[in-house]
Structures are given as structure tokens and as C-alpha cells.
Amino acid sequence: MTISDFGYLSLLFGLISSFIVFFFSVLNIKKDLFNLEKKIYKFLTLQFFFVIISFFILLYSFLISDFSNETVYSNSHTTKPIFYKISGLWGNHEGSLLLWLLVLTSFILFFFFSSKNEPKNFRHYTVIFHQIIVIGFFIFVLKTSNPFDILFPIPSEGLGLNPILQDPALAIHPPILYVGYVGTSIIFASALAAMVTGYVNNLWAKNLKKWVLISWTFLTGGILLGSIWAYYELGWGGFWFWDPVENISLMPWLSLTALLHCISTLEKRDLLKNWSIILSIVTFMLSVTGTFLVRSGILNSVHTFANDPSRGIYILIFLFVIIFISLVIFFIFESKNIENKKEIFFLSKETSVLINNWFMIYFLSVVLIGTIYPIFLDVITSEKISVGPPFYNKLLIPFLVPFFLFMSVGPSMNWIKTNITYKRSYVFYFLFTTGATIITVYFLSQKNLLIIILIFSLVLLSIKTSANFLKKNTNHGQNLSHLGFAMLMLSILFNSVSSTEIIKNIKVGDSFISKNEKITFKKVKTEEKKNYSSVIGVFEIKNDNDRIIKLNPEIRVYNQPVIATSEAAIKTTLFKDRFMTINLIKDEQLFNVRYQNKPFMIWIWISTMIIIIGGTFAIFNKKKNFN
Amino acid sequence: MEVHLQFLTKKKILISFALLAFLIFCFVTLNKALNENKIYSPIFKNEQVIYLPDLNLPKLFSSDEILLGEVAKYKEFSLVNIWASWCVPCRDENDFLKSLENISSLQTIGINYKDKKKNSIKFLNDYGNPFKYNLVDYDGTASIKLGAYGVPETFLINKNRKILLKIIGPINNDHIKRIREITND
Numbered sequence: 001m002t003i004s005d006f007g008y009l010s011l012l013f014g015l016i017s018s019f020i021v022f023f024f025s026v027l028n029i030k031k032d033l034f035n036l037e038k039k040i041y042k043f044l045t046l047q048f049f050f051v052i053i054s055f056f057i058l059l060y061s062f063l064i065s066d067f068s069n070e071t072v073y074s075n076s077h078t079t080k081p082i083f084y085k086i087s088g089l090w091g092n093h094e095g096s097l098l099l100w101l102l103v104l105t106s107f108i109l110f111f112f113f114s115s116k117n118e119p120k121n122f123r124h125y126t127v128i129f130h131q132i133i134v135i136g137f138f139i140f141v142l143k144t145s146n147p148f149d150i151l152f153p154i155p156s157e158g159l160g161l162n163p164i165l166q167d168p169a170l171a172i173h174p175p176i177l178y179v180g181y182v183g184t185s186i187i188f189a190s191a192l193a194a195m196v197t198g199y200v201n202n203l204w205a206k207n208l209k210k211w212v213l214i215s216w217t218f219l220t221g222g223i224l225l226g227s228i229w230a231y232y233e234l235g236w237g238g239f240w241f242w243d244p245v246e247n248i249s250l251m252p253w254l255s256l257t258a259l260l261h262c263i264s265t266l267e268k269r270d271l272l273k274n275w276s277i278i279l280s281i282v283t284f285m286l287s288v289t290g291t292f293l294v295r296s297g298i299l300n301s302v303h304t305f306a307n308d309p310s311r312g313i314y315i316l317i318f319l320f321v322i323i324f325i326s327l328v329i330f331f332i333f334e335s336k337n338i339e340n341k342k343e344i345f346f347l348s349k350e351t352s353v354l355i356n357n358w359f360m361i362y363f364l365s366v367v368l369i370g371t372i373y374p375i376f377l378d379v380i381t382s383e384k385i386s387v388g389p390p391f392y393n394k395l396l397i398p399f400l401v402p403f404f405l406f407m408s409v410g411p412s413m414n415w416i417k418t419n420i421t422y423k424r425s426y427v428f429y430f431l432f433t434t435g436a437t438i439i440t441v442y443f444l445s446q447k448n449l450l451i452i453i454l455i456f457s458l459v460l461l462s463i464k465t466s467a468n469f470l471k472k473n474t475n476h477g478q479n480l481s482h483l484g485f486a487m488l489m490l491s492i493l494f495n496s497v498s499s500t501e502i503i504k505n506i507k508v509g510d511s512f513i514s515k516n517e518k519i520t521f522k523k524v525k526t527e528e529k530k531n532y533s534s535v536i537g538v539f540e541i542k543n544d545n546d547r548i549i550k551l552n553p554e555i556r557v558y559n560q561p562v563i564a565t566s567e568a569a570i571k572t573t574l575f576k577d578r579f580m581t582i583n584l585i586k587d588e589q590l591f592n593v594r595y596q597n598k599p600f601m602i603w604i605w606i607s608t609m610i611i612i613i614g615g616t617f618a619i620f621n622k623k624k625n626f627n
Numbered sequence: 628m629e630v631h632l633q634f635l636t637k638k639k640i641l642i643s644f645a646l647l648a649f650l651i652f653c654f655v656t657l658n659k660a661l662n663e664n665k666i667y668s669p670i671f672k673n674e675q676v677i678y679l680p681d682l683n684l685p686k687l688f689s690s691d692e693i694l695l696g697e698v699a700k701y702k703e704f705s706l707v708n709i710w711a712s713w714c715v716p717c718r719d720e721n722d723f724l725k726s727l728e729n730i731s732s733l734q735t736i737g738i739n740y741k742d743k744k745k746n747s748i749k750f751l752n753d754y755g756n757p758f759k760y761n762l763v764d765y766d767g768t769a770s771i772k773l774g775a776y777g778v779p780e781t782f783l784i785n786k787n788r789k790i791l792l793k794i795i796g797p798i799n800n801d802h803i804k805r806i807r808e809i810t811n812d
Contacts, residue, residue, distance in 0.1 A: 298657070327646060331639055376656055379656050379660045385771070503746060
């Protein structure tokens, strides 16, 4: 028996434990035997323990470069730095599913442990529904994507990890993203359980909110890391391409954001019960749909991973079984949770939450249609289309203005009823926003009316949100996230309207002018590294004030597998990024140089970080309230 | 468990059926999409004949459009090459394409993929223009219809747009030999 066999066996035992947990949970609901609770607890721990063992076995195989394991052979190489040997584990289909299982099993254990003061039947139903997902994924891994397949004869060298995946941001991107994705499975199971046990009330909402916050925060982080990777590594100078793979991480994010707002209403006012349930179910469905679209190879995208139809069909069936189960449960038990017939006053926080939800659902539908429509159209009419940025810009941007305006007043509404009285501060807000907008528009020399209106609404949003910090009894987590969001939208707007780009073919010694800067191509260096060799261009940029900035774009030729990648040289300053890539031209004398000025790039990352800090703050803030 | 059958109202039954029908539709479509082969290869199953779709494409050096099928009729064989100025392998490929100029029965058609006009013309000036006809696919939709999934990609077709050879990635010496064999040069 090799070590890989142990890994496989361990997964098999994990699956058996899942069945036992499922069985015990069902028994425990029927009979009132308290001692089963301990057994469920034990087997949940055991299930997690088995998964972690196989995870470590695979990790060990990657670390010692055990090429008798097919996953290691296809995705690793002896000359790879140790950091990427580790990240190589989840840089492929099989390993990433093992990571998914690890997070899945650890979360349900954590849920069971942390929900001791909640109703017994609710907890057991959550475990039952969650185990259905766990079992589904166990079988998926064991049947179609076993990470412990053995190769014989043992190859002496591996194929290596795709060099564009050898990047620090991308190395930690999957674990962070998966915590976000998998967190939605707990939300889903808990929503179904609450439905069945008639526990959809403010207590449930209060407890679920931390899970929503955890998933939301991690999902935001995962998306941020993915964007950072696309910007620094892909070398196209952009951070969001409306690529299907990006869209499918945005969709659960949008529905989670809607749920986050909706669940507060349920917590505080005991309203929107069914809607909360639907959002919980939809969020998880979108996560699984994402897995399906990425893992099945149904999409033709820059980062499609696997191309095995049998995997796709398995996830597709799994997805539809889960949708079917949740629909049936929803229809049977919907009447058990009677919606409060409270009137919603139109000037209230309830209304603003509803407005937020309508916008989120609209954005979600646009992204969903843009992602799915080409697939359906292809099958039904065999017409092939590609949906790109123009589609999203046209459909999303006009709706952003009212969205920002509502967002700037929404959080200052009160629950139940808000009385609007004239205040002097309103005039101040209006004048200040107008002034700031005029100054901004002047500096950007913008004449486009839509952009001017967007700037106005965003400035208003930023000011109103900042003012909320000064209030008493205010939710700082929410304020931070909202402010971060306003800053993010402003940065993206500035970035997209005032980026510049120059493409030139030049020799060593040549120089060219971009706006008020003179760019000189000084020389070419070559370097040998452990897993690649590189050609480095040395550029000097001189601006009006005679300040010299050096840029060293690189062309890397990796040895395993042999792939040339272009490493962008990026100089980040507070207000703009200078972005340069070079490419070789056949006669070796000339280099193709692409030089871009990208204003406010770093603010896109910083403001997303602020959103994440806001989410983290809210998670810990809530915990304080529990005690 | 106390589940009564009260939940079966008329409205609910209707919604359930509508949802169920919709789900079945989605499932069938997605399942079909999964099993469909998106990249058609020249190794045709059962002697299957595949034709390159006929499309109207704008010309690079003028503003009018032309039908691909129209251009294909001018000579016995056409080599349709999808390229872009930002595509590095397209540069290496350029010499190979030029070497095909002496085949009398063959004409080359270049389709410029998702590119800026300025850059693409500069590319042709810098490396030489190997194409008899230069057409443009600004947004990449034409290439998808043609069944290409990236640049560079090349189709060898006959007068009737029947696909004789499909090359994914840059052209190499072996491909050149194959093209010469097919065109009897």
C-alpha cells in the first residue's frame, strides 16, 4: 500500500462517517435520546479528521514531489519553490475539491459546536441537510475526481504548475474564496432546517447573521485577491473583465449582500421571512452553479479548468437534486412560518432594505443572464455570441445613480418610521457635494453628463456615509463597508475615465514621450532563476520635475512546462500606477512596449480592503452582543 | 411531524408546475451543452463534412464589408488565419504564412481578432503583410461563429468553404507540409 492509498481510504472512511452522522441525526429527531447528540458530535469530528488526514497526505506528496501520485505529477515539479508546491495542491481540480471538502466538514463541525443554545431539532435538521451536501461532494471526489490516483511506472519528473498560477495572490485565493463559498452551505442548510422546524424568526436571523457576515467577508476577500492576480499577473492592465469565471464569484456575492440586509430586517422587525429563506437558498444555488460552470468546462473562458463531461453531469444532477429538494421543502413548510402582516411605512429602514434588495436582484439578473445566455443560445439556435463589457456597462451603469442615491439616505432611516424634518445640514450636504463635484469634474475635464451625475451621487454617498460615523449608536462595521464601497466605485470611475495607454516598438537606447513624461529604454538584462530564466528591460521615466522612475518589465520563460509569460512592471504611487509590459519581436532588436498610466489603482485595492475590514468588524461586534 | 395537506393550494400547484417545467428545461439544455463538442476538429467522425460558416466581415483597409464565402470562391483553396497584433505566437507564424505565397491555387485571408485598427496596421507594416485579403472581427463574435477559440487559429478551406484542415495555435513546418500536400503543390 502506498501513501496515496491511505489518502483514498481516509476519504472513504470520511464518507462512511457522513452516512453515520446523517443516520444518527434522523434518529435523534424521531426519538428523544440525548446520548445520540454526543455520538453525532463524535462522528462529525471523525469525518473532519478523515478529510484532514487525506489533505495532509496530499500535501505531503506535493512536498516530497511524490510523482507516483497523478495529481502531483500533473501539477508539480521538483524545482518549484516550496510555497508553490503547497499552493499547487489546490491549483488543480482534484486538490481544490479536497480543499472544498475540508472547509465543508470543518464548518458543519463548527456550526454544531457553536449552536448549542439553539433548538435541538433545528440543529439536527441543519446537520441532515448539510450532510446531503457533504455526501454529494464526497461521492463527487471519490468517483470522478480522485486526487489519489496512482501512476505506474513512477515518472522521474512532474509536469509542473501552470506559471500564471505561480503567484502569491492566487496561491491564497482559493482557500479564501472557498471559505466564502462553503459558508453559504451552512446558510442554506440552516434556512431549510429553520423552515422545517418553524424557527424562521428573529432569533434564527440573529444567529445566522454571523455566518452571512463570515461568508460575505471572505467572498469579498477572495474576489479581491482574484482581481489583484488578474491585474499583476495576466498583464492586460485590467482588474475585472466580466469573464464568466469572475461573474460566478460576483453572483453569490450580490445575493449574499441582499441577504445581509434582509436578515437584519428579520432580526429587528421579524419581517421578510420567506424572502430571507429564498435568498439563503439562492445564494447556495449560485455557489454550486458556479462550481458547475467552472468545473464542467461548459464555458470557454480565459481560466477554464477541467474539461471532463462526466464531472459536469455529476454536478449538474447534484445541483438539480438540491434545487428540487429545497423547492419541495419550501412549498410544504412555507405555511408553517406565517409572515407577520405588519404594514411597512414607506419612509423607513424596511423600505430602504427592500430597495437595496431590488437593486441587488436586478444586478444579479443582469450578470446571470450575461453569463448563462450564450450557453442557452448556443444549444437552442447554435448561434454563438460573446457577452462582454458593453452589455454590462449599458445595463448596469444607468441604474447605479439611483442606487448610490438611495444608498446614501438608506442607512440613516429608522426602523418602523422616519420623520423627515428640515435640517440645516441638508443644505450643507447639497452645497458641499455640488462643490466637490465641480472641482472633481474640472480636474478630470469631463464633459460626459452621465459621468458627472455618477460623480455627484458618489460624492454625496461618501459624505453622507462619513457623517454616519459621528452619530451615536451607529453600526461602524456597516459604515466602514459602505464607505469602502463608495470609495471603490469612485476609484473605478476615475480609473476608467482617465487611464492612458501607449504602444510602441522600440530598440535599446530609444525613447518616447507620453503626456509630460519621457520614457527611455536603457538596456536589457538576463537572469537565471530556479524555475525560470528571464529577460528584463530597464526603463527610465523622467517627468517634468526631473524625477526619475525606473521600471523593469520582464519576460519569463519557465522551464516546466515551457511557457513564456510577460511580467508587468508596476510602479504604484498614491494617485496612479505606471504599468509596463514588454514582448519580444522576432528580429530581437525591437521590443514591443506597452506603457499605461492607471490613476487610483491602489485605491481600488484599499477601498475593497476597507469593505472587508467593515465586514470583519461586524463579525466581532456581533459576538460581543451575544455575551 | 404534523404536515397537513393545506399547503396544496391551487396557486402553489400552478407555481410548482411552472418552476418544475423551467427546471427541466434548464437541465436538458445544460446537459446538451455539456455533451456538445465545442471545438470541431478536422478528424471528422464518419466522414462528416463540415463547412465554415458564411459571414459578412468588414475589411481592414476600407470601410465596406464582404462575404467570406464570396472571397473563398476566388481561388481553389483559401487559408483563413485568425490573428491579433497583441498575440505573440502570431508574430512567429507570420513567416510561415508568407512562405505559402508561391502556391498558385491558394490565397490567404487574415481575420484580425479583437484588435485596435491602429495596432493591427502597424503589425502588418512591421512584420509584413502575408494576407491577400484582410478582414476584421472587432468584438470576437465572428471567430466564435467560425468555431475558433483563440488566436492564432487557422482553417484551410476549399471553394465551397469545406474545412480541409484546422490548426489550433501557431502554424509549424509540419502544417506547411500538410497544406502543400492538400493543395497538391
